[in-house]
Amino acid sequence: MSAPFSFQFGARLPDRLGRAGVITTPHGAIATPAFIAVGTKATVKSVLPESMADLGAQAVLANAYHLYLQPGPDIVEQGGGLGAFMNWPGPTFTDSGGFQVLSLGAGFKKVLAMNVDGRQSDDVIAPGKSRLATVDDDGVTFKSHLDGSLHRFSPEISMGIQHQLGADIIFAFDECTTLMNTRTYQEQSVLRTQLWAQRCLTEHRRLTAERVGKPFQALFGVVQGAQYEDLRRQATRGLVALGDGADGVTDDGFDGYGIGGALEKHNLGTIVRWVCEELPEDRPRHLLGISEPDDMFTAIENGADTFDCVSPSRVARNGSIYGESGRYNLTNARFRTDYGPLDDDCDCYTCANYTRAYVHHLFRAKEMLSATLSTIHNERFVVRLVDRIRASIDGGYFADFRADFLGRYYRRDATVATAAPGT
Numbered sequence: 520m521s522a523p524f525s526f527q528f529g530a531r532l533p534d535r536l537g538r539a540g541v542i543t544t545p546h547g548a549i550a551t552p553a554f555i556a557v558g559t560k561a562t563v564k565s566v567l568p569e570s571m572a573d574l575g576a577q578a579v580l581a582n583a584y585h586l587y588l589q590p591g592p593d594i595v596e597q598g599g600g601l602g603a604f605m606n607w608p609g610p611t612f613t614d615s616g617g618f619q620v621l622s623l624g625a626g627f628k629k630v631l632a633m634n635v636d637g638r639q640s641d642d643v644i645a646p647g648k649s650r651l652a653t654v655d656d657d658g659v660t661f662k663s664h665l666d667g668s669l670h671r672f673s674p675e676i677s678m679g680i681q682h683q684l685g686a687d688i689i690f691a692f693d694e695c696t697t698l699m700n701t702r703t704y705q706e707q708s709v710l711r712t713q714l715w716a717q718r719c720l721t722e723h724r725r726l727t728a729e730r731v732g733k734p735f736q737a738l739f740g741v742v743q744g745a746q747y748e749d750l751r752r753q754a755t756r757g758l759v760a761l762g763d764g765a766d767g768v769t770d771d772g773f774d775g776y777g778i779g780g781a782l783e784k785h786n787l788g789t790i791v792r793w794v795c796e797e798l799p800e801d802r803p804r805h806l807l808g809i810s811e812p813d814d815m816f817t818a819i820e821n822g823a824d825t826f827d828c829v830s831p832s833r834v835a836r837n838g839s840i841y842g843e844s845g846r847y848n849l850t851n852a853r854f855r856t857d858y859g860p861l862d863d864d865c866d867c868y869t870c871a872n873y874t875r876a877y878v879h880h881l882f883r884a885k886e887m888l889s890a891t892l893s894t895i896h897n898e899r900f901v902v903r904l905v906d907r908i909r910a911s912i913d914g915g916y917f918a919d920f921r922a923d924f925l926g927r928y929y930r931r932d933a934t935v936a937t938a939a940p941g942t
């Protein structure tokens with residue numbers, strides 16, 4: 520019998536940490552590097568799971584915080600676990616809820632979007648929001664963003680929820696800091712996350728032993744440490760050490776690793792590299808939450824095997840369409856009588872059957888199908904891009920492909936921005 524969870528890698532980038540490989544899970548294989556589609560509440564918004572499979576999505580990532588609040592982990596468990604509940608037969612991930620507990624609860628703006636110039640504080644609240652979460656050494660107490668009710672997550676509670684949800688790959692509960700936190704706070708937080716990682720591993724082992732007759736779940740430790748090289752490396756070494764018997768348990772520790780926390784575009788590659796230099800080669804590495812095509816090349820080049828990204832569906836619902844020549848806004852009046860496909864080079868269902876003029880009309884008329892058709896296109900665009908990146912690693916032409924793709928993508932972006940402000 521083959522192992523329920525494994526990772527093998529083959530081709531690697533010369534002088535870089537990027538590689539191509541395969542993650543095997545109880546619900547199927549994931550060829551890496553891979554884009555993991557985001558289905559926060561057990562659905563990729565507006566798109567059928569069958570359509571996601573048709574467009575080549577390999578796996579879906581849902582969120583433990585959202586599913587804990589609604590409908591509740593009991594309901595998902597009784598429905599057969601996340602995959603069966605949402606009718607997605609392939610591999611699934613859940614993230615721990617650490618980011619949402621703090622970002623939604625504390626009222627911070629999105630970490631990546633924050634303007635932190637000259638501001639640093641451990642108690643900054645977004646304008647108009649009140650603090651809804653407090654962190655202590657044992658866990659996080661937070662108010663639901665839905666109804667204000669009081670809840671608590673700890674490493675053990677997060678593991679319990681994620682075992683009930685039943686995804687193939689789950690993440691340790693971590694404290695996700697922001698770029699605004701002081702260096703002193705980041706140091707304390709890395710130590711706290713390390714202690715929580717140990718507790719997650721212990722609880723995961725206990726729950727796994729009880730999990731008779733159910734599919735194996737792989738647990739990934741999450742590396743924090745914000746923008747500090749020493750903290751990122753220290754955090755990574757601490758997590759890796761949990762598998763070397765130092766904690767008194769002689770198993771392999773974490774099955775893989777997540778890279779979380781405050782990442783800005785300009786230091787994303789550097790931070791991923793610091794972490795991946797410290798990680799064992801034989802474990803998969805997941806980068807939690809990135810957005811744009813150039814970030815994908817950067818993450819992959821520096822060693823990320825998988826990454827999740829909500830942008831393709833989020834921006835699609837606003838009419839923002841990915842194309843080989845850059846991103847454009849389909850609601851712009853100039854597309855009213857454009858009977859071409861959303862992107863000339865695309866092979867998706869939407870581009871095969873519908874025109875820009877039609878989908879433009881759907882957006883203007885506020886028809887729900889606008890979200891479905893544009894999301895199918897954007898998700899396919901990213902899946903296909905990452906497929907091509909993987910092929911370029913295997914074929915030894917990654918650098919050429921990146922230069923060619925990004926050259927076309929961002930050149931057009933600039934002209935669209937000039938022609939149509941706000942797109």
Ligand SMILES: [Zn+2]
Pocket residue numbers: 861862865866867868869870871895896897899
């Ligand atoms: Zn398309």
